[in-house]
Every structure is written in C-alpha cells, then in structure tokens.
Amino acid sequence: MPQPYELIRFAVCDQVATLTFHNPAKRNAFEPRMREEIAEVVATVRRDRSIRALVLTGEGTHFCSGGDLSNIASVGLDNAGWRERLTNLHDWLQDLLTLDRPIIAAVDGAAYGAGFSLALLADFIIATPRARFCMSFIKVGLVPDCAAFYTLPRIVGPQRARELMLSAREVGAQEALALGIAMELHPPEQLQARAQALARSFVQASPVAVSLIKRALAAPGHDLATLLELEANAQSLAMGTPDHRDAVQRFLRKEPASFVWPAQP
Template identity: 50%
Template sequence: METIKFEMQDGVGTLTLNRPTRKNAIDAVMREELKEVVFSLPQNRDLRALIITGAGGTFCAGGDISVMGAGTLAPEEGRHRMRHDYLSWIETLLRLEIPVISAVEGAAFGAGFSLALTADIVLADSSSRFCMSFMRLGLVPDCAAFYTLPRIVGTQRAKELAFSARELNAEQAHVLGIVLEVLPQGRVLERAQQMARCFALAAPAALAMTKRAMNVSMNSSLDTMMDIEADAQAVARTSQWHTDAVQRFLNKKPSAFQWPGSLD
C-alpha cells in the first residue's frame, strides 16, 4: 500500500491514513486502497475491533484539493463515482459488526471529518480541529455525513455546521457529542488501543448485535426494537462467552470484560 497502512495485533486492527506530507488528504490512490482494505474487513474473523487514525499528527484534511480540478465529470459519471468509489466502502465501515474507534489528531476536515464519524467512538487529542468544510468549495457533505452527523448532533446543529463550514476545536466537538473523550496531545492513539484491546476480550456476538440494534434504533418503532431485543438476547444467552461469564461470577472471579476507566 502506498497511502495507508493496516496492521493487526491481538484482534485489534489499526487502519492508518499515511500521506503525512499531504495531511493525509484522500486522493484516487488512497481511495482505492481504502476500498480494498475496508472490503476485506468483514471477512477477517480474527478482527475484534478497529482503530482508524492518521500519520504525522493529522487525521485527514479531506479530499485532495490539488487534484479536484483535474478533468470535469458529467453529473451521471460523478454520481456513479461517489456511489461506488466512496460510499460503497463507507457503507461497509458503517455496517461492520465490531466496535470502530476514530483516533483523531490535528485536522479532521471535509471527508476526513465524515470518515471520523463512521466510528462508534471518536476520540480526539487537544490539537484536534473538526470542520464540515464542503461549503467553502461549493460542495455538499459527503462520505455519509448526511446520515451520521444529524444523528450525533441533531438536525439543526448539523445544518449549522454544514452551512457555516466553521471549525470546532476538540472541546467544542466534545460538548456537541461528536467526541467522546479529549486526551492530552500525543495520547489519543494510546487510549484508542486501550479501549480496542478491551473490546477484543468482549463477547463478539453480544457486541455485534448491540451495535446493529443501536444503529437501527432511531429509524425503528418500539415494537421492532422489542423484537430485535428478544431475538438478540435469545442468541446471546446461548453463547459460550455468556456461559463462561456466569461461571466466573459464581466462582467469584472477575469478568473477562473490564472497561478501562482512563489512561494511567
């Protein structure tokens, strides 16, 4: 891979955007490499959690503006490219049945902001800046931000962030619920790894079903969610993980799953 790195250790995958001289901006090569790697993730049965991050102190500056003016696409061709070259792998990320953590340092602008929002948990260090910068280029939010952002901050605030293209620092993003935790500069990846290792020890079926249920909850009725809950719990109760956890409890042993409270 020329523009990204993917590494796995103890069930934790780390996907690193690796064009630091271009602030990890997404060009055609990175787009294709991301698609190749992301499409392989659902088939990786050893993968228990995923971290998305950027090299060189920047998460992702968005699309590479230096190549945006290269050629003019007809609307039909441009739509096809967005749907199949971008949104296909973004959709795969959103549907992964494992916890995904974005570890953000520096800028997460445009498509970089959208990419961060595909995660279940967004962590940022104090240097981070977020911006739905599309309006500055006469574009609309992409990479599924129309779906993710309103669900996180609400429709009115999502409109304001898209209309204004204003920057948020890490604390402002935290107040809006975009960021779960703000870490000291240089420690965000460490915290993401700590969380991911914890997820790697959790019940995979319970995690997968919990994520899927949460993802559809806002578009579903009470009756639908009750059915999903009943079905999921029936499956979870038959898992070996649950059986072992009950035995550990009865034998007064600590649970194999222990959420890490904070960095030491």
C-alpha cells in the same frame, strides 16, 4: 512483508487492526488511490473474524484534511461521471458503517470535510486538544459526503448538524467533546496508546453481543414494538453463546469479568 499500499498503512496486532491515513505531505488528504486502498482494507477486516476491533487514525499531526482539491480540479468529469465516481464509495462506506466490530477513531489535528465524515463512521472518537473538526464542503460549493448526512445528525441532532453543514465553521476539541462528537480528549503523546487500549478491551468482549448491539443501534427509526421484537430476538441469541455462559460462571465464582472497559490513563 512489505506494505502493498501507498497512501495508507494497515497492521494487525493482538487481534486489533489499525488503518492509518498516510499522505502527510497533504495532511492525509483523501485521494482516489486512498479510497481504493481503504476499500481493500475494509474488505479484509470484514473477512477476518480474528480481528475484534479497528482503529482509524492519521499519520503525523493530522487525521485527514478532506478531499484533495487539486485532484478534483484536474479530473474534468461531467455530472454523470462524478456521480459514478462517488457511488463507487458507497459499498465500502456502508461496509465500514455496518462493521460488526467496534471502530475507534483517534483524531489529532485536522478532520476536515471527508476527514470529519470518516471519523464519524467510528463508534468512538477520541481526540487531542488540538483536534479540529469541520464540515468544510460548502466553502468549495459542495455538499457533505462519505455518509455525513446519515451520521452527523444522529450524533448532534438535526438542528446542530444543519448549522455545522451550512456554516462550515470549525469545531474545536472542547466543543466536539461537549457536542458528543468526541468521547475523550488526551494529550497527543497518549492518543494512540489510548485508542489501542480501547480496541484491545473488545478482544475479551462477546463478539455476538457486540454485533447485536451495533445492529440494533443502527435502527432507531423503528417504532417501540419493532425495537422490542428486535431486542427479544437479539437477547435470545446472546443468551445461547459461550461468552454469556462463561460470564455468568465467572460472576458466580466471584472472578473478574473477561470484558473490562479500560480505565482512564
């Protein structure tokens, strides 16, 4: 079946979905048409319960270079128009951020501006040594968008997030690893295989447990009593699942566990 998309590629294989930003002439710049296509894919993934994990990546040697400035300059919207255009992003951004299945971002080259923000929507970021992350918005008189005000401080802390947003300095791969932005670094030729291996490991994980863990981690602002109540509710649900009962029986029979995190390549 031919791809119905212009600026992305979408495929599902072995219960793993892969969304690839495909605008290589502009280093996979984030254009309005790309946003619309991503929204369609996110809706598809949320509906299709057979999909157990999602990989985000970029075509060629870059992840996403951020918003297409030539497009921004030519639109000519007033403040109300820009606000409406940006709030139209919020539904699918929230749907992606709250997706109840793991998201792995495989980052090579530039993850600038909105590209950095999109990578931060993932549960795991793996990168190549030539990956570069930058909250570049202030360089063009803008503020971070695509949920970066929510995601970045939760990963690096508010003080470092403030520094990265106000300085717009580039963060190399090794610093991204040290800051906790990236989980692993891999050579470019191994990046996609590693992303797929991580994603495929969740095909054997309990989907209920994965969903409950992601939901609980999305609410760290609650007090201890509230989190303990959330924990009790979540655990009682997890204990009633076939995945839990099967895992216990495997353990008692001294059989290998179904869910195994892939070893380093």
